[in-house]
Amino acid sequence: MPELPEVETIRLQLNILLSGKTIRNIEIISQNSFIGDSGFFIGKKIISLRRIAKMLVIDFKDTDSSMVVHLKMTGQLLFRGKKEKHTRVILHFADGDTLYFNDQRRFGWMRVMDKNVLNRYIQSVGPDALNELTIDHFVQIAKSSKRPIKLLLMDQMKIAGIGNIYANEALFYSGINPSMQAFRLSNEQLKKLLTSIHFVLSNGLKWGGASRTHFRDAYGKKGLVQEHFSVYDRDGIACPNTCGFTVERIILGGRGTFFCPNCQL
DNA sequence: GGGATTGTTTAAAT
DNA sequence: GATTTAAACAATCC
Numbered sequence: 001m002p003e004l005p006e007v008e009t010i011r012l013q014l015n016i017l018l019s020g021k022t023i024r025n026i027e028i029i030s031q032n033s034f035i036g037d038s039g040f041f042i043g044k045k046i047i048s049l050r051r052i053a054k055m056l057v058i059d060f061k062d063t064d065s066s067m068v069v070h071l072k073m074t075g076q077l078l079f080r081g082k083k084e085k086h087t088r089v090i091l092h093f094a095d096g097d098t099l100y101f102n103d104q105r106r107f108g109w110m111r112v113m114d115k116n117v118l119n120r121y122i123q124s125v126g127p128d129a130l131n132e133l134t135i136d137h138f139v140q141i142a143k144s145s146k147r148p149i150k151l152l153l154m155d156q157m158k159i160a161g162i163g164n165i166y167a168n169e170a171l172f173y174s175g176i177n178p179s180m181q182a183f184r185l186s187n188e189q190l191k192k193l194l195t196s197i198h199f200v201l202s203n204g205l206k207w208g209g210a211s212r213t214h215f216r217d218a219y220g221k222k223g224l225v226q227e228h229f230s231v232y233d234r235d236g237i238a239c240p241n242t243c244g245f246t247v248e249r250i251i252l253g254g255r256g257t258f259f260c261p262n263c264q265l
Numbered sequence: 266g267g268g269a270t271t272g273t274t275t276a277a278a279t
Numbered sequence: 280g281a282t283t284t285a286a287a288c289a290a291t292c293c
Binding site: 267268269270271272273274275276277278279 | 281285287
C-alpha cells in the first residue's frame with residue numbers, strides 16, 4: 001500500500017543510513033523478487049536515494065544503472081532486519097550492515113535499471129503530487145479529462161504519487177465526490193482539491209505513513225496515518241463532519257472508494 | 266473456494 | 280492517435 005508519503009518516509013531514512021555504503025553481497029531468497037543481474041552492484045558504492053512516483057531509486061557511484069525498488073502492496077525495507085518468513089532479498093554491506101526486503105505477497109520487486117530505461121520512465125510519469133504539481137498544471141490536467149476525478153488522481157502518468165488512501169482522503173477534505181468527472185470541477189474546486197492533496201500528503205509524511213496492515217519504515221516502526229483516516233476504510237462509520245450520514249463504500253475503477261454522500265457532492 | 270486486496274501493464278474499446 | 284476502460288497479473292488471507 002505504500003504511496004508517496006510511505007515511500008518518502010523510507011527514502012529519507014535510507015538516504016541517511018545507506019549513502020556511502022558499499023554492497024558486499026546480495027542474497028536473493030525469492031528469485032522472482034529481484035529482476036536482473038544482482039551481481040552488477042557488488043563492490044559498488046551508494047551515492048544517494050531518489051523517489052520517482054512510488055518507486056525508490058538507489059544511485060551508485062561509477063555506473064549507468066540504478067537499483068530500483070517498488071514495494072507494491074506488502075513490501076518492506078528494513079535496516080538491520082532479521083530473516084523472516086517473507087524475506088525475499090537481503091543486501092549485505094561491506095561494513096556488516098544489512099537491508100532486508102520483505103514482501104508477503106511478492107507483488108513488489110527490486111531490479112537493475114539502466115539510466116536510459118529509468119529516464120524514459122521518469123519522462124512518462126506526471127509531476128510529483130507533493131513537490132512538482134502546480135495549480136496551473138493541475139487545472140490543465142483536470143479540464144482535459146472526462147474520467148472520474150479519483151481515477152485521474154491515481155493515474156501515475158498524469159500525477160505521480162497518489163494511491164487509493166490519499167485520493168479518498170483528499171477528496172473528502174475538499175468536499176468533492178470521487179465519481180465527479182474531472183473536467184466538470186470548477187477552478188475553485190480544483191484549487192481546494194490541490195490544497196487538500198498537499199495537506200494529506202504532507203500530514204502523511206509528518207505521521208510517518210499509513211500502516212493499516214504491512215507498512216513499516218526502515219526501522220520497522222509503524223506510521224500513524226491510519227489513526228487519522230476520515231473516510232478510508234471507514235464505511236458504515238459516521239462522517240467525521242458529524243453531518244448525520246455514514247461513510248459509504250463504492251467500487252470505482254475496480255477499487256474500493258470511500259466518501260460521505262452528504263458532504264461530497 | 267471465491268472474493269477482495271494493490272499498483273502497473275497490456276490489450277481492447279471508444 | 281489519443282484517451283479511456285477492462286482485464287490480467289503477482290500471491291495471500293479470510
